Amino acid sequence: MKYKASCHCGQVAFEFEGEFKEALxxxxxxxxxxxxxxxxxxxxxxxxxxxxxxxxxxxxxxxVIQHRFCPRCGIHAYGEGQDPKGQQVAAVNVRCVEGLDLDALPIHHFDGRAL
Known part of the structure; x- marks a missing residue:
């Protein structure tokens, strides 16, 4: 499925395709x-x-992670970095995705403090 996402004011906007199985x-x-x-x-x-x-x-x-946010409204829309295999990845803030039912999305809790 194709999705669109943006910060609150729309200065930062993007689209992508994928299937949401869970959010982190x-x-x-x-x-x-x-x-x-x-x-x-x-x-x-x-x-x-x-x-x-x-x-x-x-x-x-x-x-190592480029946290990308809108300098006008302050919303963090996505991040950029590398996975453990060295591949370039994006981390989309699913709260910025249009029409996504967050209540239907399973949440995986990750212990980032331990890194």
């Missing part, structure tokens, strides 16, 4: 504060609908 709730210092639910896909499957520089970047700790 991480308890690291960043994810716990922002309350995002994440779903991962290969980075090349995420198609930006707005210019790449519309989203600001933030990194912390080991600086």
């Amino acid at each position: 709730a991480c308890n690291c210092s960043m994810c716990q504060r922002r309350g995002s639910l994440l779903w991962f896909l290969p980075r090349e499957q995420l198609q930006l609908l707005t210019p790449e520089d519309a989203a600001a970047r933030y990194t912390f700790n080991k600086h």
